[in-house]
Amino acid sequence: MATKPPSRPNVPPAKPSRDEGGSVVLERRTLRTEPPRMYQVVMLNDDYTPMEFVVVVLQEFFNKDREAATQIMLKIHLDGKGVCGVFTRDVAATKVEQVLDAAHRAGHPLQCVCEPVE
Secondary structure, X not given: OOOOOOOXXXXXXXXXXXXXXXXEEEEOOOOOOOOOOEEEEEEEOOXXXXXXXXHHHHHHHHOOOHHHHHHHHHHXXXXXXXXXXXXXXXXXXXXXXXXXXXXXXXXXXXXXXXXXXX
């Protein structure tokens, strides 16, 4: 099994300049990494999932206290959807899977999606 050597990151070429003695001096450019894109976990309203189950899910998977979980649950109920939290892509996807799995095990049709934050 042949493996490739690790590739070097794309580094912009150094800009040559001359110092006072006429020598060529290379200036190092720093790489700027962008922060990771954030995603919001959005829970959707349905007519069958009990409100108390939604509150328990918000407390268990999103570490909300009872008051905050109740407020988010009411927003979901009244507006049709509500943001449960904002995370990096992998964490948001994991939270969605946890919620969907818990809802499925409890026999509820609760839906949860993750959307990029704009």
